[in-house]
Amino acid sequence: MYPPRILLGVNIDHVATLRQARGTRYPDPVQAALLAEEAGADGITIHLREDRRHIQERDVRLLAETLNTRMNLEMAVTGEMLTLAEQMRPAHVCLVPEKREELTTEGGLDVAGGLGAVSDACRRLAAAGCEASLFIDPEPAQIEAAVKAGAPVIELHTGAYAEATGEAARREYARLCRAAEQALALGLVVNAGHGLHYHNVEAVAAIPGINELNIGHAIIARALFVGLKEAVAEMKRLIVAGQEAGLVAAIEAHDHEHDH
Numbered sequence: 001m002y003p004p005r006i007l008l009g010v011n012i013d014h015v016a017t018l019r020q021a022r023g024t025r026y027p028d029p030v031q032a033a034l035l036a037e038e039a040g041a042d043g044i045t046i047h048l049r050e051d052r053r054h055i056q057e058r059d060v061r062l063l064a065e066t067l068n069t070r071m072n073l074e075m076a077v078t079g080e081m082l083t084l085a086e087q088m089r090p091a092h093v094c095l096v097p098e099k100r101e102e103l104t105t106e107g108g109l110d111v112a113g114g115l116g117a118v119s120d121a122c123r124r125l126a127a128a129g130c131e132a133s134l135f136i137d138p139e140p141a142q143i144e145a146a147v148k149a150g151a152p153v154i155e156l157h158t159g160a161y162a163e164a165t166g167e168a169a170r171r172e173y174a175r176l177c178r179a180a181e182q183a184l185a186l187g188l189v190v191n192a193g194h195g196l197h198y199h200n201v202e203a204v205a206a207i208p209g210i211n212e213l214n215i216g217h218a219i220i221a222r223a224l225f226v227g228l229k230e231a232v233a234e235m236k237r238l239i240v241a242g243q244e245a246g247l248v249a250a251i252e253a254h255d256h257e258h259d260h
């Protein structure tokens with residue numbers, strides 16, 4: 001029985017970064033989202049930051065009314081954002097840490113250190129009909145805390161893996177594999193994202209049990225040269241190839257185990 005195809009969530013934040021650079025109406029993230037869906041995106045991810053550096057509330061409202069797939073709204077664990085999610089009711093909400101001075105998301109959400117607030121947020125999101133996901137580092141304690149918080153989904157922060165090279169990359173990859181295995185055993189749905197690109201995504205797609213990959217910056221950057229639809233299609237092809245390689249490796253390991 002083949003596992004379900006890994007889903008691709010396309011993060012369009014940086015289409016909005018280009019728009020905000022001049023305060024124009026173009027490029028419109030809504031247009032980008034619809035093109036990404038035409039190219040096969042299974043969902044659209046947007047990060048409404050407190051400082052509104054890229055995605056605006058207008059984008060969230062219009063996307064909520066126009067997407068054909070589904071919205072994954074990333075946001076900080078604040079009253080402002082939870083109230084907005086309760087009003088907009090996106091299918092998925094991913095709770096992420098946020099610091100104004102950060103260039104991009106740095107670490108994962110400290111669920112273990114903020115269990116009360118995160119649990120309350122998960123309760124509010126569930127009551128609003130939003131599936132809550134927690135963006136966490138691949139750490140056993142954070143995974144256990146995610147279960148305690150009542151989140152059905154986690155998104156493993158792949159940033160450390162994406163930034164590492166050589167032996168350090170191999171260590172970070174092993175952390176991701178162990179974290180996915182632990183989370184799946186605890187009944188969590190396991191997504192992954194941050195810093196994934198055309199040269200590091202296949203290995204992550206090969207990790208058994210990954211449900212969805214959320215990828216943005218690399219796709220939008222590639223789109224500058226090949227167009228957004230082709231950039232999305234290329235990423236989907238790599239994810240399929242990676243998942244298939246992972247399946248072959250698992251079958252070979254199973255056969256080897258039973259031959260000896």
Ligand SMILES: CC(=O)[C@@H](O)[C@H](O)COP(=O)(O)O
Pocket residue numbers: 011013014046047074096103104105135193194195
């Ligand atoms: C949580 C995460 O890793 C990204 O989805 C997030 O959107 C990064 O923030 P920027 O898009 O502002 O870089």
Ligand SMILES: NCC(=O)COP(=O)(O)O
Pocket residue numbers: 011045155192193194195196214215216217218
């Ligand atoms: N949660 C990860 C995401 O949505 C996209 O992150 P990136 O690919 O822009 O680094």
